Amino acid sequence: MAPRKRKRARVDSISEQSPSPSPIIFRIPGQTPDTLLSVLGQDYHVHSMLLKLHSNYFRRFLDSPDKSGERASHDFRYHYITVFDDDECGWSLESVEKATPATPAEVSRYYCREEESTAFHHLLCTMYNRKYAIQNVSALKSLTKIADFFCALPIVSATIVETVMTGPMTRTRMEEWSSRSEFSRNACEISRIAQKLRNPILFRDAIIEVVSRWDFHQEFLFEIGIKASDFFDGSTLQLIEREYTQVAKLLVRCSHRLLLRILDGRFWEIGKRVPAPEDESAWRSADFYYRIRLRIIEKLEGIYYHFVRPETREALDKLRQSIDELIQNNLVLDQSHCGPGELGMHEHAFLCAKISDDDLPWDTSEIDW
Secondary structure, three states: OOOOOOEOOOOOOOOOOOOOOOOEEOOEOOEOOOEEEEEOOEEEEEOHHHHHHHOHHHHHHOOOOOOOOOOOOOOOOEEEEEEEEOOOOOEEEEEOOOOOOOOHHHHHHOOOHHHHHHHHHHHHHHHOOOOOOOOOHHHHHHHHHHHHHOOOHHHHHHHHHHHHHHOHHHOOOHHHOOOOOHHHHOHHHHHHHHHHHOOHHHHHHHHHHHHHOHHHHHHHHHHOOOOHHHHOOHHHHHHHHHHHHHHHHHHHHHHHHHHHHHHOOOOHHHHOOOOOOOOHHHHHOHHHHHHHHHHHHHHHHOOOHHHOOHHHHHHHHHHHHHHHHHOOOOOOOOOOOOOOOOOOOOOOOOOOOOOOHHHOOOOOOOOOO
């Protein structure tokens, strides 16, 4: 990925400048940092070997033929500085021997300075196997954007699962236990981020969340003026619709077996203890089947076991297996501690969609992208 063109030096000055922050030094035992990166007003002392290993951007340009090959200074072999585009809507890093650094005024005016500076810091943390925190979807999107520009998506993908799982995105606050997590609310956007990162765990969880509330997500996209076919690429949209159909088939099969048990009279003792759905939509809610399952378990494993005829036990056990398949939780990252049908954010959601490796919309054999 070539550096952005049309850079220009600016001679703006500001009367009062805040003192520069202390440099952030990334250390490796037995190795001395040989590269100085000046990124949006923050200096980093890092190691070129890790930059080259994890970033195709630095792998291509640190020692490119247009460089003199001389040391940037006594302390550093390389020194890369922030340079803004002409419209100041974007930036890149270029060798100090090829460009003039951005002025403090330019840096202070840049509207995404704090967010993208943090994202670049997180990118370096991924390269050094340091822990970092992603607080929200916006931060995840910024990190992915920076990693994409510096051609370092694989190393971010390799570290993002633990970061998301241990962060606040997959949790709900105790006082809002029934509200959806930020991950669940933004599953559509996260699915696109996960696809760019080519992270199967992040992608699967996002698609499962999308499928579980596909009607809601389509309505939301419609309200903001975006068609689902424009938001998702063709292969992802086909995957969502295919998995949504599979979940619907499981629901129909489960409802059919439930109806048969009611008609043959083997379910009345259990059925009368589960309140009838107030409207048609309740039959498509996980909590209804979750309550049915509890009654079946009580019938098959409780004190009534010896009073149930063998053929009835077999019929109810098949019904329970169908319900188990319907309300299973295939999420990996979710930390809400409540499953489908249980009181909480997944009370009405079916999370049983299954996405295999063959369903992933990218080439899983590639190691650099």
